[in-house]
Amino acid sequence: NRVIYEWDQTLEEINVYIEAPPNVSSKHISCVIKPTQICLGLKGNPPFLDKELWGRVKSSSSFWTIEDGVIHITLEKQVDAETWPAVIKGHEQLDPLQFETEQKNIMLQRFQSEHAGFDFSNADFSGQVPEPTTFLRDL
Numbered sequence: 001n002r003v004i005y006e007w008d009q010t011l012e013e014i015n016v017y018i019e020a021p022p023n024v025s026s027k028h029i030s031c032v033i034k035p036t037q038i039c040l041g042l043k044g045n046p047p048f049l050d051k052e053l054w055g056r057v058k059s060s061s062s063f064w065t066i067e068d069g070v071i072h073i074t075l076e077k078q079v080d081a082e083t084w085p086a087v088i089k090g091h092e093q094l095d096p097l098q099f100e101t102e103q104k105n106i107m108l109q110r111f112q113s114e115h116a117g118f119d120f121s122n123a124d125f126s127g128q129v130p131e132p133t134t135f136l137r138d139l
Contacts, residue, residue: 004049007087009102011109012080014057016073016087018049026066033062033075038088040064040071051088055079081110 005018016038020029024042032039035056041047056078064073077084083103085093094102112118 005087009077009084009106011106011113012077014075014077014084014087016075018071018073020066020069020071022069024066029064029066029071031064031071031073033057033059033064033073035059035078038073038075040073049088051090054084054086054089055082081106 003019005016007014007016009015018040021042028042030039030041030043030047035058037052038049039047040049053075058076058078061076062074064071066072075087083099083106085099093099
């Protein structure tokens, strides 16, 4: 029951956090990020993680760092505002409530980026979209 990685997501990125082995620095790590795959391990050893990603990423603008014993991998989503239920295909997915919460958070982030300057601090997005043919019809 060891945690292999933790992750979160934003409108544009997936962030993966992995605890590095003791005394490991960036010069010991091999990390290859491809549009649909990630391969991570210690140089000269078989990869620790060599898996297919849940979605596509922009590999040229994805990167990794190591700081305070944590490997932080930033994957730039190919499709902004896409909600990923998991980082890696076949790994545990968010439960439906977590997934809905993530979708709402990403929807709010997208709305804020598209309407800069407005205060959405108390906004509550239900995920429901009004019917376009009747919305504001009586105004």
